[in-house]
Amino acid sequence: AIGIARVVYTPEEAGEPEAKATFAGTDQYAEVQATTTLKVVVPPPGVISLRLEPEEVASGQSVRVSLTGDAGQDCTAIARFTISPGAGGRWDGNTYTAHKAGRWNVFATHGAVSTKATLTVRPGRANAVEIEPTEAMCGEGQLMVYTVRCTDEAGNTWEPTLHAEAWQATIGDQPANGRFDDANGYTPDLKDKAKTVTIRCTVDG
Numbered sequence: 001a002i003g004i005a006r007v008v009y010t011p012e013e014a015g016e017p018e019a020k021a022t023f024a025g026t027d028q029y030a031e032v033q034a035t036t037t038l039k040v041v042v043p044p045p046g047v048i049s050l051r052l053e054p055e056e057v058a059s060g061q062s063v064r065v066s067l068t069g070d071a072g073q074d075c076t077a078i079a080r081f082t083i084s085p086g087a088g089g090r091w092d093g094n095t096y097t098a099h100k101a102g103r104w105n106v107f108a109t110h111g112a113v114s115t116k117a118t119l120t121v122r123p124g125r126a127n128a129v130e131i132e133p134t135e136a137m138c139g140e141g142q143l144m145v146y147t148v149r150c151t152d153e154a155g156n157t158w159e160p161t162l163h164a165e166a167w168q169a170t171i172g173d174q175p176a177n178g179r180f181d182d183a184n185g186y187t188p189d190l191k192d193k194a195k196t197v198t199i200r201c202t203v204d205g
Helices: none
Strands: 018-023 032-037 048-053 056-058 062-069 080-083 090-092 095-097 102-110 113-122 128-132 147-151 167-171 185-187 198-201
Touching (some): 048 113, 128 198
Parallel strands (some): 056 113
Antiparallel strands (some): 018 032, 080 102, 102 113
16 A cells, blocks of 8 residues: 655745655555755745945945845845946946946846836046136236136046135245135235236145
């Protein structure tokens, strides 16, 4: 005679648990054991949540991306991550290194489900600074406003407004007598009449 035993097993987590059945034996039959492996997989989530750490970086810095399913499962390793065209940069697994400044959409896809989050990229540290105008004539008491244009290694450009302490005016190797404001403006002094004043600025970042 052949006996059939039915056992219902409900797994609680993903993995490959081993199931073992033992027939204790009788006077006619010896003890017998049978083993099988059950592969348990997590069902695909219906909703996914995308997280960026941090949500704002400078060009050249990196952001770590993670994805969580609606049951709290970590889907990062099996998800596909992309970013808006034009953002540049590069991916290494779930780590993105920023390139172009701006606000960009980061996309995550897992099976048939997708979502997105916004990443803000600031320009990196300036490695080139231009001041305009490069030459000008200005009377005593008249305000000269300068435009500062910075460029980082990725080619991002921006025009900062600098505090007065970031500026320097010299005549030869001596300080000029004019004064700067906090809006890129310089007002020459009568003491410097008919002299050539050299204007410099320092950009931190």
